Amino acid sequence: MDIRQALHSDHFKTLDTQGLRDKMLVTKIMVPGQLSLTYSHVDRIIVGGAVPTDSPLTLSGGKELGVDYFLERREMGVINIGAPGRITVDGETVELGTHHGLYIPKESRDVSFESLDATKPARFYINSTPAHVRYQLRHIRPEDASPTTLGDPETGNVRTINKYLHTDVLDTCQLSMGLTQLEPGSMWNTMPCHTHERRMEVYFYFDLSEDDVVFHLCGEPQETRHIVVANEQAVIHPSWSIHCGFGTRRYTFIWGMCGENLTYDDMDFIASKELR
Ligand SMILES: O=C[C@H](O)[C@@H](O)CC(=O)C(=O)O
Ligand SMILES: [Zn+2]
16 A cells, blocks of 8 residues: 655645645555555555456555554445446355445455456545444435535536535434536636645546546645645645646546544635635
């Protein structure tokens, strides 16, 4: 696993472009035939992807976490952004179409990821966080994900926020996750932006062509920087950082949060004119 240390805002200020990318950007997520995981010291979130081709991919690596098996003391959220696939958790198989999600509870021992058709693989995006209670395995279909459409064409940010791992949908220990889809012609997400000192957040951008990018904004509100993000890359934010962006074209992203609370609306909004 790629290990990322936590980043202090004083250090953040001193970094150049490559330095920022090395600390915050995760580029190795969707690798055909592989399970790729990055471990962040920020609230110990694990971020990654599984792209099964000819054979199933199995979650292993308990040793790296100092436990007997991966989810011994963790929970996991998965959203499939590829073709249909299936996930088997301790003998129970769930078929996940495009944009279907799965919550896998603590103490799930055997977890494997498969594509229905190896030539059109599933692309499972994964977030996992420490957990201390075992809740229920749960399949979340896009229509279950509590959609809210907001924004305005005038401000270029018409988008639908789908909340997959959210208190209205299911119980989790600390992980929240959802998928936000922008309408054609809308390029901005999360503007006006916010921080939430109580939770860290990871943004994973996808549905971008080879030629398109997202200018992702991060940093303390009065000390912002941008990171140019390509398709299927993620940015890890400590809780002091804003997180928002604009694309060269519309895109979709998955957000995942963990920390002190599960209160989606617990955000401190920042007036755009206050940003520096
Ligand atoms: O804390 C919540 C997260 O930053 C996202 O859910 C915001 C988002 O999807 C959006 O405004 O487009
Ligand atoms: Zn946020």
